[in-house]
Amino acid sequence: xxxLVVGGGAREHxxxxxxxxxxxEIYSSMGNRNPGIADLAEKYIICKDTDVGTIxxxxxxxxxxxxxxxxxxxxxxxxxxELEKAGILCASPDEDAAQVEIxxxxxxxxxxxxxxxxxxxxxVFDDIVNVEDFLSHYNGELAVKPxxxxxxxxxKVMGEHLDDKKxxxxxxxKVLKEEIGGKSKVILEEKLIGEEYTLQVFTDGENxxxxxxxxxxxxxxxxxxxxxxxxxxxxxxxxxxxxxVNEAVYKESIEIIKETLxxxxxxxxxxxxxxxxxxxxxxKGPRVVEFNCRWGDPEAMNILPLLKSDYLxxxxxxxxxxxxxxxxxxxxxxxxxxxxxxxxxxxxxxxGNEIKVDEIKIEKAGAELFYASVDKKNxxxxxTTSRSLAVVGFAKTMEDAEQAxxxxxxxxxxxxxxxxxxIGKPESIRKKVERMQEIRGEN
Ligand code: AMP
Ligand code: GLY
Numbered sequence: 001x002x003x004l005v006v007g008g009g010a011r012e013h014x015x016x017x018x019x020x021x022x023x024x025e026i027y028s029s030m031g032n033r034n035p036g037i038a039d040l041a042e043k044y045i046i047c048k049d050t051d052v053g054t055i056x057x058x059x060x061x062x063x064x065x066x067x068x069x070x071x072x073x074x075x076x077x078x079x080x081x082e083l084e085k086a087g088i089l090c091a092s093p094d095e096d097a098a099q100v101e102i103x104x105x106x107x108x109x110x111x112x113x114x115x116x117x118x119x120x121x122x123x124v125f126d127d128i129v130n131v132e133d134f135l136s137h138y139n140g141e142l143a144v145k146p147x148x149x150x151x152x153x154x155x156k157v158m159g160e161h162l163d164d165k166k167x168x169x170x171x172x173x174k175v176l177k178e179e180i181g182g183k184s185k186v187i188l189e190e191k192l193i194g195e196e197y198t199l200q201v202f203t204d205g206e207n208x209x210x211x212x213x214x215x216x217x218x219x220x221x222x223x224x225x226x227x228x229x230x231x232x233x234x235x236x237x238x239x240x241x242x243x244x245v246n247e248a249v250y251k252e253s254i255e256i257i258k259e260t261l262x263x264x265x266x267x268x269x270x271x272x273x274x275x276x277x278x279x280x281x282x283x284k285g286p287r288v289v290e291f292n293c294r295w296g297d298p299e300a301m302n303i304l305p306l307l308k309s310d311y312l313x314x315x316x317x318x319x320x321x322x323x324x325x326x327x328x329x330x331x332x333x334x335x336x337x338x339x340x341x342x343x344x345x346x347x348x349x350x351x352g353n354e355i356k357v358d359e360i361k362i363e364k365a366g367a368e369l370f371y372a373s374v375d376k377k378n379x380x381x382x383x384t385t386s387r388s389l390a391v392v393g394f395a396k397t398m399e400d401a402e403q404a405x406x407x408x409x410x411x412x413x414x415x416x417x418x419x420x421x422x423i424g425k426p427e428s429i430r431k432k433v434e435r436m437q438e439i440r441g442e443n
Contacts, residue, residue: 007070010370011297022312036371076102091315097271114263118256141191146181194282205270212240233423244436336424342383343416349385355414367408
């Protein structure tokens, strides 16, 4: 089957690898020439992920039968609606359904109007005077978010990035004036305290097939310090849970996703594809931080390599709107993903440095390599301003998976590159478990 994959990141490299395992013939459109995807594709074009016209033309010319869209931006531009108009099946949501990620205002309103579990208190503003008025009566701590897309980098939280109400007001002014996220609107949310985790599901809008949980690490520096990034690495446990998430919380999170999907269907925006739930486990239970209308990056790299079932068949079933007789089986292995990024990534990145990658030694180390945003010139690989590549260690235990990821990193050399070694280390996991116990008042 001829399958188009849109996007040139490490997540899309993972999607492509999984589809190739199912014998798909890959066609790719990517913003940068990802060497991993380029090697596996029959054909690829280089264009912006949001250049819907060019991508649909390419898909029609190549008689593509099915499309999988990696990133959120083209979904927000209605790429699925256009591909479907051209008769191409899509295992991703249309523009109306993608609003669950594209507009945080839509998502919060949906949860409120339908009284969904896992929702949080929030208020949307388009005028700074109203923000000031609201803050003069509000005593708790807040998270401040642009309403639209910011690549995970627009959220600022009191006590972490913002010291006091004055700083909240200044950031709100900036979001409103500069239209950060594409709109002159800002959301103030109650600040959630707990540990975050990711639950990704396959869905046809009603039936849900959950995948193992993952914990991403958004902060740039070790010990979860520094600015938020697109994600510096992630881990998953062999049993599909996390060290601080038990079976009951996993089930509760699946239920929240199911109810959200039913609400989407009820309002005439049925959702198909992979739905990503970002949750915070708080003392009161799981709360929704956000939904994404696609696989997570890095989380896709933890999960897709473990999928034993036929990914292409799952994509086809989602695209056709019925996964009721499908299943997804996973290898019972832990995974630890670590990203290599250019020095200064997320602040003031230094691009253009060569990275030497020994692909064979990485594989021998028990890890997989996923290319992200790199330039390949004369068989050499150079950094850009975005994340460069990721390695993922897989093993029966988290300790062994983490060590495999470290062995893999030792086969990557370059100047001015940065990575977080702490991700998945026993010490770092122990701290998260202890923090969760402390928050829940269990010790
Ligand atoms: P988002 O782009 O909505 O995923 O937010 C990025 C990050 O900001 C999340 O992964 C959280 O770490 C943090 N965050 C977002 N919303 C909240 C909230 N209501 N309370 C505390 N932290 C939050
Ligand atoms: N890992 C965060 C995201 O994919 O948005």
